Amino acid sequence: MRSTVLTENLTQLTRWRFVNAFLVREEDGFTLVDTTLSGGAGALIAAAEEAGLVIRRIALTHGHGDHVGSLDALKRQLGGSVEVLMPEVDARILAGEKIVDGKLPGSWPKVETAPDVRLSAGDWVGSLEVVASPCHSPGHVAFLDTRDRTLIAGDVFTAYGHLAVTSHFYLRFPFAAMATWDRAADVDSARALRALDPALLVVGHGPSHRDPGAAMDRAIARARKALPAADAAVQG
Numbered sequence: 001m002r003s004t005v006l007t008e009n010l011t012q013l014t015r016w017r018f019v020n021a022f023l024v025r026e027e028d029g030f031t032l033v034d035t036t037l038s039g040g041a042g043a044l045i046a047a048a049e050e051a052g053l054v055i056r057r058i059a060l061t062h063g064h065g066d067h068v069g070s071l072d073a074l075k076r077q078l079g080g081s082v083e084v085l086m087p088e089v090d091a092r093i094l095a096g097e098k099i100v101d102g103k104l105p106g107s108w109p110k111v112e113t114a115p116d117v118r119l120s121a122g123d124w125v126g127s128l129e130v131v132a133s134p135c136h137s138p139g140h141v142a143f144l145d146t147r148d149r150t151l152i153a154g155d156v157f158t159a160y161g162h163l164a165v166t167s168h169f170y171l172r173f174p175f176a177a178m179a180t181w182d183r184a185a186d187v188d189s190a191r192a193l194r195a196l197d198p199a200l201l202v203v204g205h206g207p208s209h210r211d212p213g214a215a216m217d218r219a220i221a222r223a224r225k226a227l228p229a230a231d232a233a234v235q236g
Ligand SMILES: [Zn+2]
Pocket: 062, 064, 136, 137, 155
């Protein structure tokens, strides 16, 4: 686990050079954002100890396996003292609720830990404001640290090579209630995050970007160009 201090409030924890979790410093301890794949609990807890605080909360950007993989082991090891917060829609999916017709692509592992809190846009996790950014997964959220405008964008963007919109389109069929749900919605989420004008952008995969506005604009422009006509929407 590689630990990179990005700001006084934020440390990026990287496993196997490709998947990130984050320690967000609060007065009462750390909020851990995402948990990487399974097998990471010990190293995540050790990284928090090394940084000098205990993990008080675990907040998830979304329910994919490379983000919730170590959740159960963390919950076992940290016990009742840790609060788990998960986006509402992804929590329902992980709880086994059928949200869409057909198979939901992406890795949705079996997770035993039920969240203490199901997050919706506008909720707060310590200093982090919950920002809706659906479509990479149905309930995906980002977290904006309002102390310094650091944006933890989960998988809406990836940062390998150049910054890109992660245009995984994961829903073959629309939500019953959201007939216009399509790949363009992922780009809409990217635009919504850009509009927050973050000072620092961190993502689930790849390095951090300071003053990311121009790079986000370029990534969004590329993603818009790549949008298929109307309904040619499904891709991996
Ligand atoms: Zn994902």
